[in-house]
Amino acid sequence: MKELIYLFHDVFPALMSGLWISIQLIIPSVIFGASMGIIAGTLSVYGHPLLKVASKTYVTIFRGFPLLVQLYIWYFGLPRIGIYFSPMAAAIIGFSLCSGAYQSEYVRGALLSIKKGQLLAAHALGFSRTKTLLSVILPQALRRALPGCGNEIIYLIKYSSLAYMVTCIELTGKGKILASASLKYTEIFMIVGAIYLVLVSVASLLLNRMETWLSVPGFEQHRA
Amino acid sequence: MTMGQTILRVENIHKELGGKAILNGVSLSVRKGEIKVLIGPSGAGKSTFLQSINFLVMPDQGRVWLEEKPINPTDKKALYEYRQQVGMIFQDFNLFDHLTALANVEIGLIRVKGMKKNVARGRAMDELERVGLKNQVLQYPAQLSGGQKQRVSIARALAMDPKVMLLDEPTSALDPELIGEVHSVIRDLAIRGMTMLMVTHQIRFARSLASEIVFMENGRILEKGPPEKMLSDAECSRTREFCSKINEMSGHLC
Structure with missing residues (x-):
């Protein structure tokens, strides 16, 4: 009985508020991360040589530094040079840039898989480079990149748990506080883990829906 | 048939790819309503030539006029404008998938x-x-x-x-049974007076449509003339050899 009261009175409200913070971290990070991925991936294939170098450098750094180190730099490091971010902003920036770096590689691969004839046909009709990219190349490439990028979004949901290391107390952070107070580590973290599992399941359901919705004959993902 | 003004004029196109000269000064002009058919062995530069006419391949040298207006391919806006007026048909269709x-x-x-x-x-x-x-x-x-x-x-x-159409082997990727439907569409275009420059090895088709057949080899135009002459009695021995070969083949096919 005491346990149940603790569960419903303390654990659930705390975890739900943590979950809400997590969602506030994840959604913008997914949006900015995917946008960064598309932009960096596109520039690395079709950009001006200088922009190609810039995008390669971005990917190298943000895939190379551990995410936690990146978060520490955004939150603890930059104030040294007078740049201050709130914990949540620092976490969103860190997640977006890191996720974008990974996603850009899926986008790049997908862009390279588009046949050159598509480009020629668009140019022959009088499309400019930018219009070709926006109307012909990207709509095809993004369909191909979606499964990979979706995978990256699933990762992002889980590495959002690092936000509490820069004092943004989201789901994992709330769990940690509860667990240290009650010493019920196993129980609390089992619940926390299960909530992430639900989040990930919902996300993969949505991603699957999106794949089906965007699927076009000739571009279907051939599911076994 | 009376032919109108010159629609497309191409002069002295040179193109080198990977250190190898693909086009060695190709010049050609097409007048309104005219249909010119390019033939030649593979590697002759026919496709590269068609693609350099609308600057899908940027020629190293050479000039292009559309209705006697010179085209400056470095002026992007003018280039996009020009390409709209030059229809292009590819061997492998290149529909947006x-x-x-x-x-x-x-x-x-x-x-x-x-x-x-x-x-x-x-x-x-x-x-x-x-x-x-x-x-x-x-x-x-x-x-x-x-x-x-x-x-x-x-x-x-x-x-x-478009004011002119460039067709790059429009039927060579097709099953023999499907060639006819595409030919009849092209024939319909010809009847409506469309100006065309076409690469094809469908020699009977070419003979029935072309105002002129142009034989290309090694990045050069070796000979051109009316189809009857080119296909039976060409002046250049190389042209004769090539034409008799494809004549033989089409004999089997049709």
């Missing part, structure tokens, strides 16, 4: 010509009907046969109201 037949024809009208969607739709429907694909407008390229794909690509080019 993510779009339906209808959207393939519409997209240029909407994105390049800035037409309103409903106007573009009407025009696209007309063009698809003309190539006999009224019932396939909502199918995706993956659902169409090769012949149907090529007809969509012809409709897509025609919708832009």
